[in-house]
Amino acid sequence: MSDIIHLLPDSVANQIAAGEVIQRPASVVKELVENAIDAGATEIQIFIKDAGRTLIQVVDNGKGMSETDARLSFERHATSKISSAQDLYSLRTMGFRGEALASIAAIAQVELRTRRAEDEIGTSILISGSKVESQEYVSCPAGANFMIKNIFFNVPARRKFLKSNQVEFGFIMSEFERMALVNTDIAFKLVHNDVELYNLPASNLRQRIVSLFGKNLNQHLLSVDVQTSLVSITGYIGHPDSARKRNAWQYFFVNGRYMRHPYFYKAVISNYEQLLPAGEMPHYFLHIQVDPSTIDVNIHPTKTEIKFENEQPIWQILSAAVRETLGKSNAVPTIDFDTEGAPEIPILHHGQQVEPPRVSYSPDYNPFASSSAKPSNHSHRVDYDWTQLYKDFQSNKDMPMTPEEESGEIKIPSKINCQTSVENMTKVSSEAIPLSIPIQETSRLIDTGIEHLQIKGRYILTSVKSGLMIIDQHRAHVRILFDRYMSHIQDKKGVSQRLLFPEMIQLSPAQGAELLSVQEDFEALGFDISDMGGGAYAVNAVPAGIDGLDVSTLIDKMLETATQRGGDVSVDVHEVISLALAESAAIPYGQILSPLEMEKLISDLFSLTAPNYTPDGKTVVSVIGDDELQKRFR
Template identity: 55%
Template sequence: MSDIIQLLPDSVANQIAAGEVIQRPASVIKELVENAVDAGAKRIDVLVVDAGKTSIQVIDDGKGMSDTDARLAFERHATSKIRQADDLFSLHTMGFRGEALASIAAVAQVELKTRQATDDIGTSLSISGCKVLNQEPVACSVGSNFLIQNLFFNVPARRKFLKSNTTEMNNIMMAFERIVLVYPQIHFTFRSNDTELLNLRACGENFRQRIIDVFGKRLNQSLLPVGVDTTVCKIHGFIGKPEASKKKNAHQYFFVNGRYMKHPYFNKAVMTPFERLIPAGEQVPYFIYFDVPAEDIDVNIHPTKTEIKFENEQTIWQILMASVKESLGKFNDVPSIDFDTEGKPDIPVFNQQQTDDFGFAVPKVDFNPSYNPFNTNPRQPSVPSNWEQLYDGAAAQGDNDMQQPGDFDEAALFQTDEMPPAATAPSATIASALNGGTTIEDKSPAHYQYKGKYIMTAVKSGLMIIDQHRAHVRVLYDGYRKQLEDKVGNTQKMLFPEMIQFSPADNVVFQKIMPDMLTLGFDFSDLGGGSYAIGGIPSGLEGLNPISLVNDIVALASENTISVDEDINHTVALGLARDAAIPYGQVLNNKEMENLVNELFASANVNYAPDGKTIIAILSQTDIDHLF
């Protein structure tokens, strides 16, 4: 029997590795930019065409490579950062696997031009699908210039499952932001289809300035510094003020030793001090940088290295939460008392002497220090001596006359459930008096609101329970979808336009959905640099914060895959409906509940909200009877 176990060819092995390391164009940019940072570059330029599907170019002025290193860099497990196994536990660089370039070359066409400062001439290398096509000397600048073309050209299935250009571009910008926020001392530029989206000049170790350059000056007003230095770790960065909270997309970043990471456990440490300061479900922005001994963390537990294991996780959690609490307490927004009296009028101090500065006697005030106005009550009502006669004959009227409100036994109002039913039930006369002359049954409303969240209505099969917020979302969503289809929308002009600024990643999404938002009635003016003036909003949304409204729609669009007009229409309509819908906790009268129920049942889909969540639940009469 022949052997069945055999080694895979390098080309196949590289494609398998590429499935872990290179998932989309953003992965290519992440690996190449990280390598440029490790090469000591002071300037890194990134250029993409068609969201990286056509080409990706990364140019740096780092130390470059020799002709031999340039060739070896594309071999599997080739790296300049590891010499022995122990080095895996004391890494201080970004990339180290030695699979990135080999994986990229396995699924794309690569051209590399590189030169070291000590060499007079550089090296040009061309690779396509793991095959070296050409290597020759070339005149080029010091550093490295990678050109990646036709990503996944030889893996059609992978290329087929790439998302729309908007989605891929959004992922690229997110990956790029995670790197530039850590290295303010490096000059970064980013161009898409020959349009410059970012030009981040070096600003030393000024992390705050880099954050402002990426996300806009408006965020600067909402940042509070955080800082603590212990033997376990050093933490520095910024947290947002409570008023900067958002429902989604609040720019939350953790970095450890210059590497972006996701850490839900530490996220809880940051958000815990905000629990009583922001609405439930909202998030605050934060940019937290950890400096931890390399031997105390493991960055090799995930292929993309975004999940990191800490040795002293619980200790760091406590340190982080205490630091955030201190920052919130130290920089709270309570206005301080201004004791600066320069230029202020002189207010004389009270002089306790018998005469003032002009020689006039100070008038004396007589008062009784032991007087207490609560000791006596001069307005106590007097009791008439013949008060018993006022009630003569009251008992003789009997029970045939209708009782007046307030004449029934007060003890009946405070009887507990432990008393017999006959004793607790009010008489029909009392019920009539309490309800203005009509019986309780006649006065019973058609709907009942439970805890400001559910509308309860008796139906033939039992008790119908309606989620009021989801019901209103469904009604509004259907209306907005119809407006988009009919291309009809009314605009309510704003007296004072509001300015909104997007990060590069959000700006890409916003430009994609802006035409549909204009159709609904929004009015935008492009101010350049990712800033827009909101001059109007759809009619009927008066009272809503226009900036929060637009941000919520963009955040929802960022989370969803937007590839066709149908998806864009759905996302815009859903985001607008969610913000405009009746919130939980809003008290509705019976007429409002009746209108909402009628509008819901006129909808094409009564049972489910646009996001698939249940709107209506029926508690059957049988189940109710079983409870008793």
């Protein structure tokens, strides 16, 4: 029997390794930019086509490579970062394994042009599927120029499972933001499909945050700066007013490397627990510097997880730093130390005798002796004489009945204002309410106008054959508006309301790219938005019927929802946009409705094909059956 164990060819081994290192186009961008950073580049340009499927090009002005280094860089475990295992505990570079370029070359068509500053001529290498096609001299600028074409061209299964261009480019944007935030001394440029999205000059962290995420965030940034012998923590956290329910910008960087760390995340979030409504998350951009020998970054293929030797004390320092910053910003409620009403403490001089305290009392005082004691201000329980109450009730039965009571008629106002909430309804004496209502008279109640009742500005109660129906007014309106907006998008017949003066809004490049991808849906809803350049946009028209809404906040929310939920290929972008607008324009909780408004809302709701739930699955209508009502009064 022949031997069955054999060595895999390098090309196959590289493809297997690529499965861990190169998961999607964003992984290629990350690895190439990290190499440029390690090469000492001060300017990095990234060109993307079709979300990285067709082309990923990274150009830098770093050290460049010699002819030999350029060829050797595509071999597995070929690196300039370390030379022994001991170097793993003193890493100051982004890369160190020497697997990235070999993995990229195994699943794509790669062209490299590179030159060192001291060389007169550079080197060009073409590699396809780990096979070197050519290597020749070429004239090129100092630095490196990597062009990655047709990613996963030889691994159809991997290419098939790439998501939509919108989703894949979202991952690229996330990697770009992380690297731009941690390397503020490097100028970055990002171009997608020949459209320049970012052109970031070298700057400080605050300016870089504002350039990436918009000017509106600037006023909400709170500076963090803590220096200890164990750790240095600098950066910014967001004021509680800037918190978001989804898509909060949360970044940890350790020694210049992006990191996910649930334990440190709790150190930050725990200080916001009493300051934010449930479900809202704060922003933070925190840089942590520690001794490289006290951490291990070689525990995950993507290097986004780090083990700390001094995890517990760093947690405490981080938590204290966030708490102190929030306190200085007046975001945390302060204690009032006003001395008004405090007891007066006498000042004693040297040699002065201290008079012992005395308690005066009357030996003749007996609190139980007098029945005319002064009433107490303290609350007390009232002990009813139930026997007397019963006698009074019996005596009332012997009183002569009024003509109305003899006839069994009940006088009810001809018109009742249902606009008044239940809490504010006039209290009626219990003596005016009969103990029972004759069955033959119950129909008169329906004719009085009490068909719908609003509770707490939130729910609408109405009677149905099977019992009592409760409707959530906000969710009901969301359901109605969602179906209306979906119809507008499908028919492209949204009604616009022109603004007297265009409203100017400022969007980040990422938001601008998102707006471009969903612009047709916005126009179908009734929006008219013009790009004025430099991140400025003019809103010329909005959908009819959304008066009173802040246009800038509305568009921000719609784009945020589209970015967050549009990332799921199973979710229709039309639905995402329609739902975001419906949630913003729907009747808010607390708004008092007139009887006609309640009638219109209920009528519109039950004219829909699916009135019971909101588009995202929340309950709109709940019915308490007659059986359940009877159980409550047994």
